[in-house]
Amino acid sequence: MSEAILNITNLVKDYKTGFSGKKTRVLKNVTFDVHKGEVFGFVGPNGAGKTTTFKSVLGFVAPTGGKIELLGKEHSDSGAKSRIGYLPENPYFYDYLTGEELLYYMGELHGLRRKHLHEKVDELLRKVRMEHAKKMQMRKYSKGMLQRIGIAQALINDPEFMILDEPMSGLDPIGRREIKDLILEEKRKGKTILLSSHMLSDVEALCDRVGIIMGGAVIKIGKIGDLLKEIHTDYEMHLEGPGDEVKQCVKDLRVEMDQRAGYIVLKFDEDIKRKVLEAVTRTSAEIVSIHPLRKSLEGLFVEEARKGSSQKEQ
Amino acid sequence: MRRILSVAHNTFIEAIRDRVLYSLILFAIIMILSSLVFASISAEQYNKIVKDLGLTAISIIGILISVFLGIGLVYKEVERKTVYNIFSKPIKRYEFIFGKYLGLGITLFVITVGMALILFLLVLLIEIRYEGLISFYYGGHYYAEFFNAVYFEYLEFLVVIGIALVFSSFTTPVMSALFTFFVIAIGRFSSDIRLFAEEVKSPFTALFSEAVYRIIPNLEKFDVRSEAVYGGVVNPDLILYTTAYALLYTLALLILATIIFERKEFK
Numbered sequence: 306m307s308e309a310i311l312n313i314t315n316l317v318k319d320y321k322t323g324f325s326g327k328k329t330r331v332l333k334n335v336t337f338d339v340h341k342g343e344v345f346g347f348v349g350p351n352g353a354g355k356t357t358t359f360k361s362v363l364g365f366v367a368p369t370g371g372k373i374e375l376l377g378k379e380h381s382d383s384g385a386k387s388r389i390g391y392l393p394e395n396p397y398f399y400d401y402l403t404g405e406e407l408l409y410y411m412g413e414l415h416g417l418r419r420k421h422l423h424e425k426v427d428e429l430l431r432k433v434r435m436e437h438a439k440k441m442q443m444r445k446y447s448k449g450m451l452q453r454i455g456i457a458q459a460l461i462n463d464p465e466f467m468i469l470d471e472p473m474s475g476l477d478p479i480g481r482r483e484i485k486d487l488i489l490e491e492k493r494k495g496k497t498i499l500l501s502s503h504m505l506s507d508v509e510a511l512c513d514r515v516g517i518i519m520g521g522a523v524i525k526i527g528k529i530g531d532l533l534k535e536i537h538t539d540y541e542m543h544l545e546g547p548g549d550e551v552k553q554c555v556k557d558l559r560v561e562m563d564q565r566a567g568y569i570v571l572k573f574d575e576d577i578k579r580k581v582l583e584a585v586t587r588t589s590a591e592i593v594s595i596h597p598l599r600k601s602l603e604g605l606f607v608e609e610a611r612k613g614s615s616q617k618e619q
Numbered sequence: 620m621r622r623i624l625s626v627a628h629n630t631f632i633e634a635i636r637d638r639v640l641y642s643l644i645l646f647a648i649i650m651i652l653s654s655l656v657f658a659s660i661s662a663e664q665y666n667k668i669v670k671d672l673g674l675t676a677i678s679i680i681g682i683l684i685s686v687f688l689g690i691g692l693v694y695k696e697v698e699r700k701t702v703y704n705i706f707s708k709p710i711k712r713y714e715f716i717f718g719k720y721l722g723l724g725i726t727l728f729v730i731t732v733g734m735a736l737i738l739f740l741l742v743l744l745i746e747i748r749y750e751g752l753i754s755f756y757y758g759g760h761y762y763a764e765f766f767n768a769v770y771f772e773y774l775e776f777l778v779v780i781g782i783a784l785v786f787s788s789f790t791t792p793v794m795s796a797l798f799t800f801f802v803i804a805i806g807r808f809s810s811d812i813r814l815f816a817e818e819v820k821s822p823f824t825a826l827f828s829e830a831v832y833r834i835i836p837n838l839e840k841f842d843v844r845s846e847a848v849y850g851g852v853v854n855p856d857l858i859l860y861t862t863a864y865a866l867l868y869t870l871a872l873l874i875l876a877t878i879i880f881e882r883k884e885f886k
Contacts, residue, residue, distance in 0.1 A: 320886070363707050365885040383709035391707035397699050401636035402629060413625035414708035442636070458704060468707075 309374070310466050310497045311339040311362065316371035318357055331357050333522040334371070339466075339499050344492050346512035347501040348606065354521040355501040356394055359470055363391060376466060387415055390459035394470040394501075396451055400444035404435055404454045407443065411458040422461075429457040433487065449480040456487055467491065469500040473507050485511060505602045515602065517609055524609055532605055539598040540578055544569040546590025554584045568593065622710045623718040630722020634688055635729070643684050644730060650676035651738050666745050670765065671848045673738035678772045678844075681731055682803065685776045688726070689783025690795035692719045693880065702885050713877040720784055720873055727776045735769040767858065768847035774865035775841035779803060781872030782836070788879045805831060806838035836868050 318332040332354045339345040347355050360366045362373055364381045373380035376388055398407050405426060412422040430436045433453040438446065446454065452472065459467055472488065473481045481504070488511055492498060502508050508515060509529055517525040525532060544551060548569050552562060558580055561572040569590065573581050575597075585592060634640060654672035693716070696702045705715060742765070782802050786795035805812065809832060816828035840861050845851070 360885065363703075365703065365706060367884060383711070386707065386709040389707070391703070393700060393703040393707075395700075396704070397701060398704065399629070399633055399701060401633045406629070406632065410625060410629045411704065411708065414622055414705065414710050416621065416709065418621075462708075 308341045309338040310341050310376060311499060312372075312374040313337055313358070313362070314372045316358065316361060316373060317369045318354075318361055318366065319369045331521050332361070332368075333520070335518070335521070335523050337516045337523055337526050339497060340514075341497055342492075342495055343513040344488070344498045344500065344511050346508035346515040347499060347518060348503075348505060348508055348515055348602070349501075349518035350610065351503075353518045355518055356470055357521075358518070359391075359468055359499075359501070362468065387462060388465045390462065390464035390467045392452075392455045392459045392467070392469045392472055394474065396455035398443045398451065398454065398458075401442055403440050403442055404446070404450075404457075405430065405439040407454060408458055408461055412461045415462040417462070425461065425463075429460055432460075433457045434483070448475050449477065452476060452480065452484060456484065460491075464496070466497045467499070469498065471501055471503065473502055473504050481507065505606055509602045517606065519609065525605075529602060533602070538575045540573055540575060540581075540595060541598055542571040542573075542581065542585070542595040543593040544571065544585060544590040545593055546588065550588045551585060551590050554588050555581060558584065572598075622714045623721060626705075626710075626715055626718025627721035627725060630692070630719050631725050634723060634726040637688075639687065640684065640726075640730075643680055643687075644734070647676055647680035647734050648737060650680070651734065651741065655741075665749065666742055667848050669745060670738070670742055671844065673741065674765075674768055674772070674844045674847060677731065677734045677738065677769065678775070678842075680734065681727060681772060681776045682779055684730060685723070685727060685779040686783050686796055686799050686803075688723055689780045690787045690792045690799065692723060692780075692784050693787045693876070694790075694792055694795065697883070697885060700885075706885070712881050716784070716788070716877045716880055717873060720780060720869075720876075723780050724777055727780065728773065731769060731773045731776065735766070739765065763853050764843070764847040764851060767853045768843050770858075771841045771843050771861060774861060775838055777869050778836050778838070778841075778865050778872070781869040781876075785872050785876045785879070788876045788883070802835055803838060805835045809835065809837040809839050837864075840864060 314336050316332050316335040317330065319328040319330050321327065322329050335354065335358055337345075347358065349355050357366065361368045362375060362380055363386075375382070375385040378385045402410065408426045408429060409419060409422055412425065413419065417425075427436075430439050433456055435450065435453050435457065438450060443451065443454070452475075456469075456472070459469070469488070472484050476484065485507060488498060488500070492511075500508075500511070512529065514526065514528050515532065516523050545568060548562075548564055551569050551571075555562065555571065558577055559574065560577075560581060563570045563572070571581065571585070582592075582595075651673045654669045654676070696705070696719075706712075739762075779799065783795060783799045786798045790798070812828050812832045812835075816825050816832060819825045819828060843851070846853070
């Protein structure tokens with residue numbers, strides 16, 4: 306296994322809420338690692354604990370328990386911070402600073418001298434296509450521009466490891482495409498990236514591995530391909546013929562039946578594929594097509610969310 | 620140190636581009652100029668009134684700017700989540716606190732110098748108008764005292780920024796403003812509190828008043844306006860002592876703000 310850039314073991318975080326000081330556990334033994342050179346996607350519904358995990362890694366909040374190792378060091382070590390780049394969720398910068406000033410500022414916080422930053426700042430502004438707005442105060446920036454300048458500031462120190470919290474949120478399709486391309490470019494350069502996203506299709510396209518977090522606990526980790534193998538595949542069969550007859554025939558099987566565009570559409574699980582086929586061949590209906598539905602991360606995600614909520618009900 | 624200066628530099632840029640600041644400065648200039656109207660009632664006292672009202676205007680506006688920008692120094696960064704960008708970089712929390720303070724301190728320095736120069740020019744023009752250029756060669760105009768009074772006012776702003784910063788590191792701007800003005804009000808009546816502590820019969824009240832007197836900064840030390848207006852000796856020891864008092868008190872405030880801020884979680 307390749308070297309771990311981030312190693313989180315049994316991370317626990319409790320927040321005190323309200324005046325009573327009652328503790329709410331928002332992270333429950335979160336354990337995962339991010340390997341050198343990979344893009345790791347951290348997905349989960351709102352409030353699942355993605356951002357809290359990132360905040361713990363960066364030392365914004367103090368973990369209640371567990372261990373975080375960042376680049377082989379204790380995560381609060383400022384030496385580790387000089388080797389990472391971070392884009393917060395919905396990044397907000399300073400109203401009255403220009404994009405260019407922000408990049409100089411962030412570079413200086415990395416201990417870089419202003420005179421050494423000129424080239425880097427110009428290069429980054431070009432890269433995120435913000436040259437035209439470099440002298441504009443950031444209060445006039447659109448959401449997409451803020452996101453792009455946010456990526457630029459995360460790259461100012463040429464980091465080995467990037468943590469991007471919802472880098473695609475709130476962007477239009479073109480903006481998403483641009484950010485995706487930027488991430489892929491960094492990946493090609495060998496950078497390690499940890500990103501969280503609601504856009505599961507984007508995660509699927511960008512990430513080598515994913516971790517699914519729900520209710521503060523990581524419930525699945527693995528390569529996308531491996532995870533998708535685990536989920537049941539649905540099949541869809543299109544038939545032409547008498548609907549009532551088909552309905553009667555499959556009534557004892559777990560089949561969803563629908564009629565659209567002149568076809569009878571049956572949707573069923575892989576396990577009962579043979580039984581359904583046998584049943585429909587007994588009718589006078591004609592099979593037009595049968596095909597597996599595309600497996601997606603979204604399918605896996607929804608399945609896990611359903612499992613989670615049914616476990617809660619029990 | 621470079622990180623502190625970098626935070627200070629950007630705090631300064633943010634502050635001088637803030638429109639709130641310009642409205643306050645405009646208000647200050649109007650106040651200084653309006654002293655001309657009051658002064659016109661008495662030709663003899665013309666300059667004294669202009670100086671007195673002008674210095675008071677600088678003090679009021681400086682304190683207002685110190686409080687209103689000071690209470691947002693840290694709070695705004697936490698609330699608007701700009702701290703996430705800052706603290707994902709290798710910067711220590713104390714560097715941030717000291718940098719923010721220094722940035723506003725420099726802003727106040729520029730504003731104070733600007734306001735003082737406007738007032739000084741006004742005073743000079745009045746003198747030339749009434750007494751002619753010859754008046755420069757004679758004493759009795761207390762220029763040194765004038766600038767000393769401005770300097771002391773600036774020292775007071777430095778302490779007030781520190782107080783606002785401490786409150787800003789743990790509570791909302793409205794509460795910070797209230798607390799800061801409360802401390803300023805007590806600080807300006809410091810000697811009365813001391814007197815009260817000595818006179819009062821109840822030992823508990825006496826102890827409490829004495830504690831308040833010891834803890835709250837004595838802002839009366841920074842008011843030497845009457846020397847500037849009516850004449851008085853600028854004692855170098857007093858300047859040194861008052862400077863040391865302001866700087867040490869401010870340092871204590873910054874350390875306190877850092878201790879509070881170190882424990883803060885950015886949720």
